[in-house]
Amino acid sequence: MPIAPDVTLGKNVRIFQPELVNLYGCSIADETKIGAFVEIQKNASIGTRCKISSHTFICEGVTIEDHVFVGHGVMFTNDLYPSAVNTDSSLQTEADWPVVETRVKTRAAIGSNVTIMAGVTIGEHSLIGAGAVVTRDVPDFAIVAGVPARVIGDVRKRRGKTAQDYK
Secondary structure, three states: OOEOOOOEEOOOOEEOOHHHOEEOOOEEOOOOEEOOOOEEOOOOEEOOOOEEOOOOEEOOOEEEOOOOEEOOOOEEOOOOOOOOEOOOOOEOOHHHOOOOOEEEOOOOEEOOOOEEOOOOEEOOOOEEOOOOEEOOOEOOOEEEEOOOOEEEEEHHHHOOOOHHHHO
16 A cells, blocks of 8 residues: 555645555655655654655655645655664664654755755755755755765745745
8 A cells, every 4th residue: 555544634734646656654744745665664654735746766764844845856864874684694673773863944946857965954944955965964054965965055045035925
């Protein structure tokens, strides 16, 4: 079943092709749009009026606040030291590693094919350039790009607005 019964959906959530998503144990708030081939795992949370584009993976421990744009093929991670097995070569289970949480703050925009490493916070109104690899926190209003992502600008300056325009 592509959308598990334990998924919490807010009012007017639009999932354009419900047979082509994998949602389980997550919550999605009002008026959010979810594209095809999206996976959202348990204990992930999506805010109101977000857009989650196709082929995106949102893993356990990710919180996306309100009005966030997530481009196509965005990948989140939740483990800083991934491994298939323990030191004794036994297969790892959920009990063998801690989930490292990630937060995307209100009105952030994440370009296509971005990878977001576990444990970072992406600031309000920030813009992540396509193909970036985000390895550290992104300040509010920052434009970041590259591998690893580095601050290259300020959203307020690019759009000709001031901080007051964003309140």
